[in-house]
Amino acid sequence: MIYSFSRLNLYTACPYRFFKKYIEGYEEPTTYPLALGKGVHKAVEDKINGVSHSEAVLNGMIEAEFHPEVTMDEMSKLVSHAPIKEDMGETEIYFQLPLSDVDSAPMLQGYIDLVSPDGSKIVDWKTNRVRYDVRDNHQVGLYAWAIGQLKNRTQVEGNLYFLRFGRASKYVFNQLDMERSRQWALGVAKEINSKREILDLLPEEAGRLFSSNPSSHCRHCPFAIECYRKFSSY
Structure with missing residues (x-):
């Protein structure tokens, strides 16, 4: 399995939901927040690349598959x-990197919304209704690590830009910060891989290996x- 931050984060939040979605392969319905996020990301990407606002918003609605709860007015705002602004950088940068130097290392992949031309700054657009600090989870730290690997940088400024508030949470990630995020991802990925190996031998143990974690x-x-x-x- 190739991991992403969202997969690893879902496992830490609820192993059972991870199991249902990524091991058993059950597709979850597209929720309003997910549809809105996909649409807004597409529209912002298009605008950065020179598409007019109205066309970008329409493309965003198409990306959101015209979800009944997503309106053009909300997306436009x-x-x-x-x-x-002009020459902000490259959009939707894809990466796939091993989480360690060993041959069997788990792979991490992801898309970074915006990377500045010199690789010194990354941005992730958020449509959340609640703001949080860029260091509250490892998403941007992992993206900073990836850009550090790709661009040979020891420092990367990571930004979460909350579009509802017009505000950013930013932090300059150094090598130690990036390493902490890499170690977190590697540890979680190894734990999942270990459980999957046991599951192959003892499928009846699925419920105990990937137990639920009741929460909000x-x-x-x-x-x-x-x-x-x-x-x-149980």
């Missing part, structure tokens, strides 16, 4: 809050009822 996230989880029924018997 969010996109208009992006601090777009349950109200958005499509497996919540199944999960309750399954694990209430």
Whole structure:
């Protein structure tokens, strides 16, 4: 399995939801926040690359598959809050890198919304209704590590730009910061790989290997009822 921050983060939040989605392969319905995020990211990317605002918003709606809860007005307002200027850098930079030097190292992949021309700054656009600090999780730290590897940089300024508020949370990640994020990702990926090896031998142990973790996230989880029924018997 090739990992991403979102996959690793989902596992740490709830191993059972990770199991259902990424091991058993159940597709989750496209929620309003997910559709809106996809659409806004596409529209902002297009605007940075020279597409007019109206066309970019329309492309965003198409990317959101015209989700019934996503409106053009909301998308237009969010996109208009992006601090777009000429020559900002490259958009949607894809990376796939091994998390260590050993041959069997887990692979990490991801898309970085914006990278400055010299690789000194990265930006991730957020449509969240609640702001948080760029260091509250390892997403931007991992992206900074990836750019450090690709651009041979020892420092990378990472930004979460919250479009609803027109505000950014930023931090200059040094090599130690990047290494902490890499170690976190490597540790989580190794734990998942180890459990998957046991699962291949003992499939009946799936519920114990990938147990549920009840939290406020349950109200958005499509497996919540199944999960309750399954694990209430343990």
